[in-house]
Amino acid sequence: MxxxxxxxxxxxxxxxxxxxxxxxxxxxxxxxxxxxxxxxxxxxxxxxxxxxxxxxxxxxxxxxxxxxRPNLKSGVKFSAEEERTVIDLQAHFGNKWAKIATYLSGRTDNDVKNFWSSRQKRLARILHTSASSSSKSHQNTKDHDDISFAFSCLQAPKFISSTEEEPVRKSESCSSSSHITDFETIKMVPLPELVYPSMLDYENVPFQIDSTPEKQPFVGPHSHLSFPQLQPDFPLPLESQDFITRLGDPNFLDVFGNSGGSALGTAQLPIVPSFLGQKTSNRISGKGESPDFVASDCLTDDFPPIDMFDHIEPLPSPSHWS
DNA sequence: AACTTCGGCAACCGCGTGTGT
DNA sequence: AACACACGCGGTTGCCGAAGT
Structure with a gap:
């Protein structure tokens, strides 16, 4: 050699x-x-x-x-739309880069894989920095985007489909949610097709999750899920305060577009690419069932502190939805 | 200016799967 | 049915330029 x-x-x-x-x-x-x-x-x-x-x-x-091969987007950075698509699809398919790449014209599995891993690395570093230096503030746009990205992962859509061809898998990282502590109140608004807090262990979810496509029809690639409402004065571990403070920044989630993401309390995240909109939905109803729940592995194990979802206001039952 | 760190990317490796014999 | 081979995929490694110190 x-x-x-x-x-x-x-x-x-x-x-x-x-x-x-x-x-x-x-x-x-x-x-x-x-x-x-x-x-x-x-x-x-x-x-x-x-x-x-x-x-x-x-x-x-x-x-x-x-x-x-022709039509490759060599040397062209991922657009915001492409990033969003990758995030969505990774949440759906997991690390099936070749599959994800088929939804992105001109992108290869290697492109997608490299994009994802570099974002993950940067994210892990920034979140580590964020956690370890809570007294410092993060002002640069890149950090802003990255933390938004972190939350997009955290809240990445979980597609639930009985017709899904791949076996779904549960992430090990979501198996220990028993000490979720940081959010005083989170109102999860049920959405079609989807979409549950990825870091929660469904067996311990203290609220009911459901989906009702009939009531909330899927609306395409930029449909949004409601983001947990943040209460301004709840006790937080020091290392979480800075992060949460930034979550409360009206501009914090603007990376996701102009569609009202700045509305504090119901910040919105993109969820489902339109080409996935035909999925059938399953019903998840908390304890006692074994929902076909897909947990995200898109975050490193140490972020976010999974106890940040400790206090979660139960969802109203579907019969209370209007 | 020199050095270090980081991010992006190309390429390789191991393994699983499909297909032909 | 068993085997060999080709192909495809996901994970990993390492190079290199840019940015930071």
Whole structure:
């Protein structure tokens, strides 16, 4: 095995044939493009067996999919809409990056995966900073966006569908909600198709959750869920106060658009892409049932302090909805 | 200016699945 | 049915430029 810097560039397989690794050159790209022109995006292994390139079929496919295929948005940052879509879909599908990428034109699974992981990393860092330096305020826009992003994850929609093809899974991270403490009062407004606080263990949810598409028909990609009402003067751990204070900032959630997210107390979050709007809804009714509940794993385990949902006002029963 | 940290990204690896023999 | 091979996916690694100190 030869090395160039830290990156291996040549290895040898059992037949002692050279296999090139590392960054692709323009000439190699051209060979690959020519192959696809002739044969289509398949027969990747034949590229090496024909001696066209010293790359594995796997490597060729990856190069084509991620860099060479037409209509890729290479070098273009994710738009707010794309970010929103990724957040929504990640909440729905989990880390099914390839699947999520199919909903974003010009984006690859690698793009989506990289986007998500870098946001997660930044988020974790910022939230750590936020928690550990509660006396400092966070003023820069990026932090503002990131914390909003954090909450969008926290509140990411949970699609519940009996027709969903993937088995749903429960996140380990939502299994310990018994000491939720920080919100004095949270009014969760039931929404169609969805959408439950991702950090809650449904078995311990002290309020009833339901969905009534008939009453609240799905309205498309920018439908919104109501955000927990924040009470201004409740006791908080110090490390949470700054964060919560910023949640109360009328502009705090404006990252989600101009549609009234600044209305304190009912800040709104985007939820469901329109293409998912046909899902059937299940009913979750608190204890005693085993709802088909999907928990998000979109946050790191240490955020938010899951005790921030401790005091939750029970929802009115569906019969009280008007 | 030098050094460190961070973020974005390309590419690789291991594993699961599908398909052909 | 069993096996081999190709392909696809998700996780991870490492490079590199930008930003910060």
């Amino acid at each position: 030869l090395m160039e810097g830290k990156r291996r560039i040549i290895v040898q397989d059992e037949e002692m044939e050279e296999i090139k690794k590392g960054p692709w050159k323009a000439e190699e790209d051209q060979v690959l493009i020519n192959h696809v022109r002739k044969h289509g995006p398949r027969d990747w292994s034949s590229i090496r067996s024909k001696g066209l390139l010293q790359r594995t079929g796997k490597s060729c496919r990856l190069r084509w999919v991620n860099k060479l």
